[in-house]
Amino acid sequence: MITAKARAVDGPDKTFRAAEIKRRDLDSHDVLIEIKYAGICHSDIHTAHGEWGPVHYPLVPGHEIAGIVTSVGPEVTKFKIGDRAGVGCMVDSCGECQNCRNGEEQYCLKGKVDTYASVDKYGEPTQGGYSTHIVVPEDFVLKIPDNIELDVAAPLLCAGITTYSPLNHWGAGPGKKVAVVGMGGLGHMAVQIAHAMGAEVTVLSQTLNKKQDGLQLGASHYYATSDPETFEKLTESFDLIINTVSAKINMDAYLELLTLDGTLVNVGAPAEPLSLSAMNLIGHRRSFAGSMIGGIRETQEMLDFCAKHNITPRIEVISADQIDEAYQRVLASDVKYRFVIDISTM
Ligand SMILES: [Zn+2]
Numbered sequence: 001m002i003t004a005k006a007r008a009v010d011g012p013d014k015t016f017r018a019a020e021i022k023r024r025d026l027d028s029h030d031v032l033i034e035i036k037y038a039g040i041c042h043s044d045i046h047t048a049h050g051e052w053g054p055v056h057y058p059l060v061p062g063h064e065i066a067g068i069v070t071s072v073g074p075e076v077t078k079f080k081i082g083d084r085a086g087v088g089c090m091v092d093s094c095g096e097c098q099n100c101r102n103g104e105e106q107y108c109l110k111g112k113v114d115t116y117a118s119v120d121k122y123g124e125p126t127q128g129g130y131s132t133h134i135v136v137p138e139d140f141v142l143k144i145p146d147n148i149e150l151d152v153a154a155p156l157l158c159a160g161i162t163t164y165s166p167l168n169h170w171g172a173g174p175g176k177k178v179a180v181v182g183m184g185g186l187g188h189m190a191v192q193i194a195h196a197m198g199a200e201v202t203v204l205s206q207t208l209n210k211k212q213d214g215l216q217l218g219a220s221h222y223y224a225t226s227d228p229e230t231f232e233k234l235t236e237s238f239d240l241i242i243n244t245v246s247a248k249i250n251m252d253a254y255l256e257l258l259t260l261d262g263t264l265v266n267v268g269a270p271a272e273p274l275s276l277s278a279m280n281l282i283g284h285r286r287s288f289a290g291s292m293i294g295g296i297r298e299t300q301e302m303l304d305f306c307a308k309h310n311i312t313p314r315i316e317v318i319s320a321d322q323i324d325e326a327y328q329r330v331l332a333s334d335v336k337y338r339f340v341i342d343i344s345t346m
Pocket residue numbers: 041042043044063089158159
């Protein structure tokens with residue numbers, strides 16, 4: 001057993017405390033990673049607060065993990081000591097179902113093993129990246145390209161792949177008009193990736209506060225959704241809309257912005273059910289869709305794509321003692337655009 005230092009919460013309304021957690025001894029295909037940086041994702045907050053169902057406490061969140069390989073199991077072939085490595089939202093899956101065989105492990109028919117708040121094949125609760133070390137099967141570890149620093153690599157493992165995968169799947173590229181709803185951690189990645197894919201990008205944000213950033217990151221247009229004229233002006237404009245907002249929004253107003261055969265993809269996850277008018281789909285053969293992270297192969301492809309196009313998230317690095325404060329600021333949308341914990345401060 002390996003003892004790792006961590007930051008844990010003991011209940012839905014508790015603050016973080018220093019903790020020690022056990023990491024298993026390396027199995028034949030396991031990799032031990034010394035974590036250098038861990039991003040703070042909105043999902044961490046939902047889970048820590050118990051908003052997505054019952055949670056096994058104490059909980060160590062964190063599924064945007066970047067570090068260095070410090071030990072490998074005897075049969076590991078993909079990694080060696082010293083490699084730069086990343087771990088995202090999942091650490092295992094059945095490996096045998098149709099979806100796993102197709103490289104879509106996130107949709108494993110037997111259920112993927114989440115990086116935290118899940119149960120692994122040994123029957124142990126999984127604990128995430130707000131810790132100094134993690135043990136993960138090599139098939140769920142990503143290679144971080146040399147030209148991406150580890151602090152900015154961390155958020156790519158969730159925010160990056162969550163936006164890359166639907167942009168890739170629904171064919172964002174030259175000649176396509178893509179709208180990104182929300183200019184937060186996910187949105188500011190979607191803008192950069194869609195732009196690099198060659199699409200014409202528009203940001204739809206509540207206000208124009210982050211307009212300059214949006215344009216700098218690659219958007220051609222930027223509109224405030226608080227202005228009703230925006231929706232009139234942009235009717236039937238977009239081939240693809242990526243909705244990154246996890247608050248409830250008026251779906252019909254956004255569906256009307258899609259062209260014939262356009263698709264609105266949800267990657268933000270509101271807690272309450274949504275409503276929409278079927279006529280808004282029928283009239284223009286539109287699709288209403290969702291997408292969850294991406295498979296391991298696609299996550300590697302995303303990292304290599306970001307390296308090639310110099311795409312990195314904008315981050316604010318914090319110490320381990322600032323997690324509670326960071327959560328408050330994420331909830332207040334007061335972050336540009338991702339908090340990343342410097343694990344050396346643990
Ligand atoms: Zn996440």
